[in-house]
Amino acid sequence: MSGWLVIAGLGPGDEALVTPEVTNAVAEATDIVGYIPYVARIPARPGLVLHPSDNRVELDRARHALQMAAEGRRVVVVSSGDPGVFAMASAVFEALEDAPLWQELDIRVLPGITAMLAAAARAGAPLGHDFCAINLSDNLKPWAVIETRLRLAAQADFAMAFYNPRSASRPEGFTRVLEILREECAPERMITFARAVSTPEERLQTVTLAEARPEMADMRTMVIVGNSATRRVGRWVYTPRRA
Amino acid sequence: MSGWLVIAGLGPGDEALVTPEVTNAVAEATDIVGYIPYVARIPARPGLVLHPSDNRVELDRARHALQMAAEGRRVVVVSSGDPGVFAMASAVFEALEDAPLWQELDIRVLPGITAMLAAAARAGAPLGHDFCAINLSDNLKPWAVIETRLRLAAQADFAMAFYNPRSASRPEGFTRVLEILREECAPERMITFARAVSTPEERLQTVTLAEARPEMADMRTMVIVGNSATRRVGRWVYTPRRA
Secondary structure, eight states, rough: OOOOOEEOBBBOOOGGGSSSHHHHHHHSSSSSEEEEEHHHHHHTTOOEEEEEOOTTTTHHHHHHHHHHTTTEEEEEEEEETTTSSSSHHHHHHHHHHHHGGGGSSSEEEOOOHHHHHHHHHHEEEEEEESSSEEOOOOOSSHHHHHHHHHHHHHHHHHHHHHHEESSSSOOOHHHHHHHHHHHHSSSTOOOEEEEEEEEOOOOOEEEETTOOGGGGOTTTTEEEOOOOEEEEEEEEEOOSOOO | OOOEEEEEEESOGGGGSOOOHHHHHHHSSSEEEHHHHHHHTTOOOTOOEEEEEEOOOOHHHHHHHHHHTTTEEEEEEESSSSSTSSHHHHHHHHHHHHHHHGGEEEEEEEEOOHHHHHHHHEEEEEEESSSSEEOOOOSOOOOHHHHHHHHHHHHHOOOOEEEEEOOOTTTTTHHHHHHHHHHHOOOOOOEEEEEEETSSTEEEEETTTOOGGGGGOOEEEEEOOOOOOOOEEEEEEEOOSSS
């Protein structure tokens, strides 16, 4: 049997948010590759080899997965959320650039419920109109790019979803993000902090920009900033369709 | 038994992309409410009442669903894709604004695979770095807002996903969108036209901005514009993580 590579999204945590397409791919796999906590979500079974690896080795992990698929294995690279949103799909295609032979492999990307959509659903509909998604980690891009993008996004009046808002090693970045938002947006702007949505550690908090504090976010938090029309109704927050 | 309202995303079309959470809600429902083609995706069964309605009556539909939940029915409002992305969730919360009693109801939003993520997965990973989602329909917002948002998004170097790019009644809007992109971006910019992804009518085409023509899109097409670093590798298109 010839090998294949699937890059699959496991959704935000709850197994009821994993698509049947992904469940089926995992059931047919011989090898699971990914960051330790995501591989830990896959139940062990005879004939399935788990290959957990640490954070920040995405390219090595991608090459390993491609190599195994080239050897005839059926490999699933697992990401949390959606694999195409700040996750493993781009790393796999990056690894393919230098490897024309691997480009002939059977490779599929299977979408998943990305964190911002799970968080938005829990809060109401804060991404109900035009919005953007920004990775606030400056591991792979200069801070100046983040700042420019934030200001333009605010000026465009996008609702915004922030991934990786605040790392333990560099918490000052998110402090600066709130400062920039306060320069560009009114103090009443709605911000939702959604931590570990769909897991037992889930915690949801919606405040105004004036009330927002950096400590409300950590690396497991999705931050959603409304647009200028985003408002509360009952216990929810939503963005009207006409904005 | 007391009533409830679930606003659920059915994903882009393939049943293998419907989450178990949504499947379970539909199985428990007494009533399904939604736009005709989405309700048509729900199999009939004894005890389940289907309430299909036409396009552009979202608020009436939302009120009807809330009314039934208030009467003790178990109601699922179905959207294609994700209900929080240019779909029914915002309309339901809008309907709640004038109805404080309905705000006490058991209401949940269940996320789904939105069209841009299904399309991106099929194409590779064109949304692999910071990106935005814009509804190009000008039913509910002035054209000037769309134009300003587009220019700022291009200047921020977001990858962009366009929903509802080109209606049969006003096809000239998308012609203008391509003109604006040509003013703001280089002619080599990658654009993917992804029609009816995950259905039998799926068709995928990636071209440069110079090659793009308005007729490549219709209302069933998701248009994904890469950022300045988006490129081809093999038969895929992807956006690198460092951009």
